[in-house]
Amino acid sequence: MEPRSAAEVGKDFPYTARTTCYIEVHEDGTVTHGDDRAAYERAVAGKSRLFAVWPGEWSSHLFVIDDLDEYAKAHGIKHDEERTGLKEHVHDVRWKPDPYANDSPRSPYISVDLTLDCGCEVHDRRAFAAQMKEQRGWDMATSGGWSISGAPGARKTYSLRVRRKSLTS
Ligand SMILES: [Zn+2]
Structure with a gap:
């Protein structure tokens, strides 16, 4: 053959x-x-x-x-920018704890709302998690739910879960 x-x-x-x-x-x-x-x-x-x-x-x-x-x-x-939506640079990240999340205080993970002001988009959560680990030391959950919101053409907001102890910056 x-x-x-x-x-x-x-x-x-x-x-x-x-x-x-x-x-x-x-x-x-x-x-x-x-x-x-x-x-x-x-x-x-x-x-x-x-x-x-x-x-x-x-x-x-x-x-x-x-x-x-x-x-x-x-x-x-x-790394593939096209597949992942992510440039190989230090992302300009804005984030806050998700005010509507129902995280138990005992849960090791906390939900955060995150926006990328650098213009990148998260098409591949695993690739983004690896970058955030490297850039900020975040331990981001790569299984379980996550969501993307935002008007068409506007910056998207990602709802992601990050290990509480790793959220230092
Ligand atoms: Zn970026």
Whole structure:
């Protein structure tokens, strides 16, 4: 079976779909599974080749991962402004505790309303949480509910949950 090109599929390629399964073929012919950072680094170094099986409704297709940059962005190994809505800079953040939240005082998390005055938008909460951890030391919840509000064209307000003890700035 001749593999198809993932690069040709472009951004629609389901890099992070749960059903996409990755195969790594090493220099010595060994075949392993997985899509971790180490696999990416080996592929970039030319020490292995990455393939993906994209299961279709009737048959599965084998793809060669020939756009490693796109692969890395999809997996969060490389930052992607387009996917995440977030620039790689120190965000201009305005936040306050959500006055309507019903957080128990014993809850380790507190709800905050947050606006990004730098113009970034949060399309990917996990990526934003990683940036806020780095920039302000926040431990932001990346599971459970969050919400986005705001008029079209206006700055959006994000309702997010942050570990109380980490909210120092
Ligand atoms: Zn920003």
